[in-house]
Amino acid sequence: MTLTSVLLVLMQVCSLQLMLVAMPTCPLEGDLVQSVHHLLRDLGGPFPVHCLPYNANISFPSSALPAATANHAECRQVLWVVYESLQEAGPMFDDEELPAGVTWERKKVQKFRMEQDRLGEEGSCLSGVGSSGVLAPYFSNVTAVLQQQDSAACGLMALRKDLLSVLESALHHHRNCFTWRNTTEDTRPRLLRKRSHAH
Ligand SMILES: *[C@@H]1O[C@H](CO)[C@@H](O)[C@H](O)[C@H]1NC(C)=O
Numbered sequence: 001m002t003l004t005s006v007l008l009v010l011m012q013v014c015s016l017q018l019m020l021v022a023m024p025t026c027p028l029e030g031d032l033v034q035s036v037h038h039l040l041r042d043l044g045g046p047f048p049v050h051c052l053p054y055n056a057n058i059s060f061p062s063s064a065l066p067a068a069t070a071n072h073a074e075c076r077q078v079l080w081v082v083y084e085s086l087q088e089a090g091p092m093f094d095d096e097e098l099p100a101g102v103t104w105e106r107k108k109v110q111k112f113r114m115e116q117d118r119l120g121e122e123g124s125c126l127s128g129v130g131s132s133g134v135l136a137p138y139f140s141n142v143t144a145v146l147q148q149q150d151s152a153a154c155g156l157m158a159l160r161k162d163l164l165s166v167l168e169s170a171l172h173h174h175r176n177c178f179t180w181r182n183t184t185e186d187t188r189p190r191l192l193r194k195r196s197h198a199h
């Protein structure tokens, strides 16, 4: 290797590092999250009353989502909770093995799964951002209820209800943590926008 080529390689390594430093922290598209929410919502009707007892065993840890998102760390936590919950829950919505008693259209379940997969790919840089211990007890309870034949349907209903409320809460209360395709309305930095909305 000549000295010039060594220098060229060094320069490339340095500019790559500069690019990495300048890259924005892992974003997540709000439009995609919204679309996943709508597909999940449109699967079926309201939470069945006879499934209410299962809420005792399936209660999403509300503390996982920060109450306010005043800074980037809190926004990262919101995005991670959205990403991680959908990653954990997605495979539980298997259109070929829906529990008896769940009458959702297979096509709709497939559509939800496809969109959820897309979100999983787009948000893959979020994996590992949060601590898995926050959601693990919840999902192990969900798994336990899903594994019992007579409770599986209610377990899936409860999981869907919880996911919907997590997505709604994130989209409504932490809207500015997401990136939105349509940015023509407001081009100010996200944190500034957030502050003026709070008034
Ligand atoms: C909730 O979990 C407890 C302990 O694992 C179990 O005994 C109980 O049957 C469960 N209740 C329901 C409604 O699944």
Ligand SMILES: *[C@@H]1O[C@H](CO)[C@@H](O)[C@H](O)[C@H]1NC(C)=O
Pocket (backbone or CB within 6 Å): 056, 057, 058, 059, 060, 061, 137, 138, 141
């Ligand atoms: C898990 O189930 C137990 C009962 O078996 C319940 O006491 C606990 O609150 C549940 N935890 C979550 C996070 O749902």
Ligand SMILES: *[C@@H]1O[C@H](CO)[C@@H](O)[C@H](O)[C@H]1NC(C)=O
Pocket (backbone or CB within 6 Å): 182, 184, 185
């Ligand atoms: C973007 O916003 C403008 C004005 O609010 C609206 O007219 C337009 O339909 C939006 N475009 C998309 C793709 O949402």
